[in-house]
Amino acid sequence: MMPEVRLRPIRMSDAERCFRWVTDPEVALHLGLTRPPRSVREERAWIATVLSDPEHLRMFVVEDGEGRPIGTTTLRGIEPEEGLAHFGILIGEKHLWDQGYGTAATRETLAFAFRELDLREVRLSCYSRNGRARRCYEKAGFEVVRGGALWKPEGGADLRMRITRGEWEARAEGE
Ligand SMILES: CC(C)(COP(=O)(O)OP(=O)(O)OC[C@H]1O[C@@H](n2cnc3c(N)ncnc32)[C@H](O)[C@@H]1OP(=O)(O)O)[C@@H](O)C(=O)NCCC(=O)NCCS
Secondary structure (H helix, E strand, O other), X not given: OOOOEEEEEOOHHHHHXXXXXXXXXXXXXXXXXXXXXXXXXXXXHHHHHHHHOOOOOEEEEEEEXXXXXXXXXXXXXXXXXXXXXXXXXXXXXXXXXOOOHHHHHHHHHHHHHHHHOOOOEEEEEEOOOOHHHHHHHHHHOOEEOOOOOOOOOOOOOOEEEEEEHHHHHHHHXXX
């Protein structure tokens, strides 16, 4: 059964916990961040960027059923005209991995992307060696894109996945 999660917009007061999550070597291993924050101050600067540009960038804190923050999801490079965005996630509380939280948070973020932002496609790039993330994305409805690259993955990622609005709607109806 899928655990209960809730998304809320990130706040400046999340900087310390976000810094802790993103600098945890096990979490950071597969993130492929081009510029990981070196201090809480840098994390605050990043959050300030997020808060200043909601048209192109949305970041959420994932809370468990008790309202405890457990990770983040991000929609980056949002192109309202084209209806596209790139998805990212981390569940920073590692003891909760493999319990369905990542999948539940991915689904909630997709619902926001397709319902609230009215996007037509959500994309992501990740490392194919990150079997856990790939499985999480597949459970949420993403499919691997093969062959010709529609977009350039960042930070050496070698696996591209996407989900269209139509695919998402068909899944939502089937549930
Ligand atoms: C990737 C991440 C978001 C997944 O979150 P999660 O809460 O563990 O995800 P879920 O429990 O919903 O799904 C994980 C699935 O992967 C499976 N899994 C675990 N390790 C695996 C592996 N090495 N290979 C394949 N599948 C694996 C789990 O069994 C589970 O599938 P199941 O429900 O069918 O049993 C989380 O582990 C994380 O934050 N990792 C570090 C940051 C990261 O890698 N982010 C993604 C960057 S692309």
